[in-house]
Amino acid sequence: MNAILEALDRYAHWAARWPVLAALAPFVPVVALWWGVAAAGVFPRAFFPAPPDVLQSFLTLTYKGILPAYLEDSIGRLAAGVSVGILLGIPLGILVGLSGVARKALWPVLLFFQAIGDIAWLPLLLIWFGFGLGTMTFVIVYTVIFPVVINTALGVRSIPPELVRAAQSLGAPRWRILTDVILPGALPNIMTGLRNGLGYGWRALIAAEIIVGTSGIGFLMFDARRAGSAVEIVLGMIVLGLLWYIVDAWILAPIERATGQRWGLVTRA
Amino acid sequence: MKSLTLRNLHKTYFDPAVGTRVTAIQDVSLEIGPGEFVAVVGPAGCGKSTILNMVAGFLPATRGDIIVGDRPVKGPGRDRGVVFQNFALLPWKTVIDNVGFGLKMRGIAKPERDRIAMEFLELAGLSHAAERYPNELSGGMQQRAGVVRALANEPDVLLMDEPFASVDAQTRMTLQEELMRIWGERRHTVLFITHDVGEAVFLADRVVVLSKGHVLREIPITIPRPRG
């Protein structure tokens, strides 16, 4: 018992010193366990593939160009939807944040339409746009826009009035107040909104790709489901997880570190 | 420097909690000459900030006039520099960019405004912190930056609302002395708000005692400078 506790203590210290390694290390025993269970043949191979099967399928699909093409499709759709969502969401959020009338009129409407949820729109969208890019883009824009609008508005409202006053008394015109006070002041919240929006957005994309089904990672997974093969499904899930990790660790987190945290506006949990 | 005149100033707020109007300022008149340092003292809630916010142009007066030099006040403007109790530095700008903000608004190019901002930072002993963010500075240093940010914009009148109330006693004394040194060199017209009578007497040429929204007394301070 004491030996175990000691080992755990040592692991905690080691993890604190090597955070990158410590983020990867836990996956080693998990993969090993997965491999062991698969090798023991408890479940049929088609239901429960082993790591080498997934690697094999990764190599084959990459070699055939299917995986890169699907990945490109998914990322392209997500990027298009997210960009439009941000471009519409931030100005709308600033309006809602700045104007009491706009807030009272729009806030309940925003909450209601957010509550309907992107995926419930799919049947109607399929009637409107058919099985195409229109449906996908609409769903992602719809998903991203609400968290962005709501958090931008909260961010705008969280800016201390003195900051606006200080800028005014230093001679800043209205558009300068917007660019130099309102936007940077709301930025940490905008980032939170974006993070939430992305979290919902890529799930919506997967659902849309499964249901609309022409290409993309979601389609890859569901196509494999129809064929009764778990290998590509697991591959798809791993790709999705890694993709999110890359977006989060290499894009979102650095932006947050360079802005809100440096400025002392965000307390890191 | 210009004079600052308040004439028969009134302010009533609408209090939504009660649903009635409350009078915060009642018939306040005040004449501050060019280069004069006037302190307004009074207990919390007597209307000091209300007066300053109207002079700064943040709040409209219900009745009465505010005149800087010969121009009536219509809104916030760079002729009146404001120093806030909680500093109000823009957290996303470095200290030097905060100090140069007013200059930027006037369209002065970056190298020139950095040069001017640096001069003011040296005046406040802050040149070593120029590239830091406000969040990375102590309260005293932040307020030094707040003061020179207002000064760097060359205002005619300096408005200060309990500027030293949120720093520790030791730092407050240092800041008061520094303010006296800088004011001694430049002789701005100053409207200084405080609830601390000692501070008012140490700094001002004249102390205005405010009570429940009207002027109770005006006391000239004749103690020769430098005061200790």
Place this chain on the structure above:
Amino acid sequence: MSHSAAPIEMGQGPGAARHLRQAATFVAPLVVLFLCWPLLVSAFGVDARVFPGVKAVFAAAVESVSDGSLLAHVAASLGRVAAGTLLAVVVAVPLGVAMGVNAGVSAFLTPLFRFFSVLAGIAWIPIATLWFGYGFGAITFVIFNAVFFIVAYNTLLGVTAIPMRLRHAAASLGASRLAMVTEVLLPGALPNIVTGIRTGLGFAWRGLIAAEMIATNVGLGYMLFVARDFYRTEVIVLGMIVIGILWLLIDRLILAPLERATIERWGVVQRA
């Protein structure tokens, strides 16, 4: 990841009158929207196969209520959410607390739970339907893991974030192991747990609708998807309204107040 609470200043005044006024202010814009709908539909001559009129939706509502089908769909959806969520919370919270107690265990498990909570929900639909077939099992599984990983991860974070001095203080006051859990760790992590439940349920609810479209023959998602096959937009829109109202009720009347109560009352967690 969390929703953001929605402060919105409204009429003030004492007690019930204030609540009533708040509710009225909230509903008013929605009522206006509702009144504009028939005007827009008739003004633009929108085809009923593109977007339904109010009358058609109302008729669909009456019909599906009287034949009991709407109730059956709602009951199926809510039942699945309740079952999956309950099961997930019951397993995830004790597990999260147990994992958070030891620094080594939590350092080891944090990356794993993070990875799986990122993946939670919809991405599991294909494998869930492969493993459990189309039906109750697959859908409950999707809901379960949408909630489970996020709640366990948040509980773990919550326990880890409790300052060591609080634990030492409790220990020096003679707290037993059990008391440590019930008096310090659980309450300390509660704001995180509630936030986790709220986020997880958000993903679960969407996952439910998606899963029902694919993998079952009863439930709100199924109701929408079948209606699409017959171009019955009035049924689709009815379903969307029901989904919106249900989630609004769950989120605003249960989850948001719960989250606000734990976070604001104790102020343990600093919300970004």
